[in-house]
Amino acid sequence: MISDALVNPLGKKLKNFHYFDTSLNIKDCLKKYGDELKKNKNFDLTILGIGPDGHTASLFPNSKALTTKKLVANTQTKVFTVKQRLTITFPVILKSKNILVLLKGKDKKETLDKLLNSKISYLKFPAKKLLRHKNLYIYFYK
Secondary structure (H helix, E strand, O other), X not given: OHHHXXXXXXXXXXXXXXXXXXXOOHHHXXXXXXXXXXXXXXXXXXXXXXXXXOOEOOEOOOOHHHOOOOOEEEEEOOOOOOOEEEEEOHHHHOOOOEEEEEEEOHHHHHHHHHHHHOOOOOOOOHHHHHHHOOOEEEEEEO
């Protein structure tokens, strides 16, 4: 979706767009992307969403990846169609210069309310950790 909306229209004007090489097996994919991130540690912009369970990126509630110091992780979920996920982790996300969270729809209004108004831990609602970032922008539209 991000490729269609943002990357492809910019074509050659876009510089330093980073992504997982999913043509590789999981272990090699994580290593390659992790090595790339070590060279390019700070993103100008990280664009995220938030799932109804509070996950962001593919950092799910109660996952070991929530507290890792590694830059990338392979996570799993039983809740969504795509079970195996590759994700950047909070050490990368929180070093981004800016974070943009995009939320759309009636169900995401509840998610946004929970993010902003509950006292739930980021271990149970991972997106809560985003609130620590000084340049967090949330765009909600119906």
